[in-house]
Amino acid sequence: MAQAKKIVMGILIVFVMYTIITSPVRAAQLVQVGFEGISTAAKGVGKFMTSLVS
Structure with a gap:
């Protein structure tokens, strides 16, 4: 199992490196989308926690 992992x-x-090398603009867009998703999720958790306290 460890070998398969x-x-x-x-x-x-290898796939990530290939994507970055062949299309750096697209790779940057994917990273930006990922960070935006994390940011949105964090804001949602913050709003939820604030609503629990209020």
């Missing part, structure tokens, strides 16, 4: 992680890393 290493292989999958290796393939994932």
